[in-house]
Amino acid sequence: MTSSLWQNANSQLRDLVSYEPGKPIEDLARELGLAPGDIVKLASNENPLGPSPKAVAAMRESLERANFYPDGGGYYLREAVAARHGLARENVILGNGSNEIIEFLGHAFLRPGDEVVTSAHAFAVYPLMAQLFGAKTVLVPERPGFVQDLDATLAAITPRTRQVFIASPNNPTGTIVSPAAIEQFMARVPAHVVVAFDEAYYEFLDPADAPDTVRYVLEGRNVIVMRTFSKIQGLANLRIGYGLGPAELIDILGKTRQPFNANGIAQAGALASLGDTEHQARTKAVTDEGRAFLQKNFAALGREFVPSHANFVLVHVGSGRAVFEALLRRGIIIRAMDSYGLPEWVRVSVGTMEQNRRCVEALRKVLGAAPDIESR
Ligand SMILES: Cc1ncc(COP(=O)(O)O)c(C=O)c1O
Incomplete structure (x- = not known):
């Protein structure tokens, strides 16, 4: 920050924290030695059915x-x-x-x-x-x-x-x-x-x-x-x-x-x-079903969540970063929310039902296995 280049840069850039996107599938596949197809990414509110x-x-x-x-x-x-x-x-x-x-x-x-x-x-x-x-x-x-x-x-x-x-x-x-x-x-x-x-x-x-x-x-x-x-x-x-x-x-x-x-x-x-319009209707139907499934399972896990109107759900897990990392090790990418000032929460995008099930299953294991993650 003290180099002459920074002295010449616009001052508002010094404290600017760049946008942190969802972790790319390819990055995690490389880190875990898995095929990209084995990774479930529910981190960026994308369409799990693909494009039209x-x-x-x-x-x-x-x-x-x-x-x-x-x-x-x-x-x-x-x-x-x-x-x-x-x-x-x-x-x-x-x-x-x-x-x-x-x-x-x-x-x-x-x-x-x-x-x-x-x-x-x-x-x-x-x-x-x-x-x-x-x-x-x-x-x-x-x-x-x-x-x-x-x-x-x-x-x-x-x-x-x-x-x-x-x-x-x-x-x-x-x-x-x-x-x-x-x-x-x-x-x-x-x-x-x-x-x-x-x-x-x-x-x-x-x-x-x-x-x-x-x-x-x-x-x-x-x-x-x-x-x-x-x-x-x-x-x-x-x-x-x-x-x-x-x-x-x-x-x-x-x-x-x-x-x-x-x-x-x-x-x-x-x-x-x-x-x-057919592709959009199908996506909405998959989203409605998947969101209901995720919310029902978060409730069953005793976790507070914010009832959602979109293709993702914000859920309280205790330590969002720890849960995010534990899920990564299981090949599942979600989003930690500390950059939003919500360190106790994670955001899970709605996927296909198979992806949603994998995520809930892994979450169940992670939340049960991590003693440092408190329940509310
Ligand atoms: C609320 C909101 N607005 C805008 C965007 C930007 O979307 P894009 O630039 O892909 O059109 C996003 C993406 O996540 C979003 O969540």
Whole structure:
């Protein structure tokens, strides 16, 4: 940190802790001397069924054109996304994952000393991006049960606040804010703030829990609705997501975008995937069944868990790091939550039923065998 290179680097980078992703299957397979196929990864909220076969076929075909730069304007995918939401292409921006939309927001609106408001255990990329631009993240305490408190969120807004993040369902808690709470919030939020609705897990919601945030885009409110192809669509490796917003906001964000941020293979896969409603329905059914199974078994193990609306469950295990490591030794990758300030918890993504069973079986052994892991 004292080298001359660090002296020249932007000061906000010194304390920046890089995002810690789920451990890759290949890493653990190498460490344990196992075949990658023997590893169960329930660490990154991925689709255990894989991508839509229609997406795979479209991507294969588009590989033949890998020598050409992609359509940087993303015409066909933006058209299709817009049509799906009753919007125009001018209301849609593509991102290299929805993470990139969060970065666009930072480029466009954050200066040193600005503030970003979100919930205490919100997605780690919000504070990370804020810090990258020298802004401060205000973490608002939750309601009981890890639910984002939108009244307290409103109260935390100051003239320096540029962005508010509302993730529903939120990662890593799996909790939602109700459509009614969102409506009340939107009736009172000051116009100088961009409200970012992070809906990465929206498609896992039951219809009664799904807020109509696209309505605010149609009304020209200062909002961006972020969705991704990484979760229910099973295209996490491709890095493609999108933001929906009023044309002026999309125009501003577009200025910050690299010319070819969304590659053509991803665009082709996403476009085909969007139309494969059967694959999405099957994924939701597998998720609903697997989540119920995990929650039932966590309860049977006497473990507190947060009832989830997404494809993962946060569960209290005593020492999250110890349980994470013990499961690794059994070929199972989950996520320790210490980086979220939840050292006693782990997050388990919903897999296939076979993967869920393997995970629960291993967890049962680990929790029974580790005397240092206390029960609550
Ligand atoms: C709440 C939330 N938002 C955004 C993302 C980013 O997804 P991606 O960049 O893959 O679209 C994730 C990924 O885990 C997430 O959990």
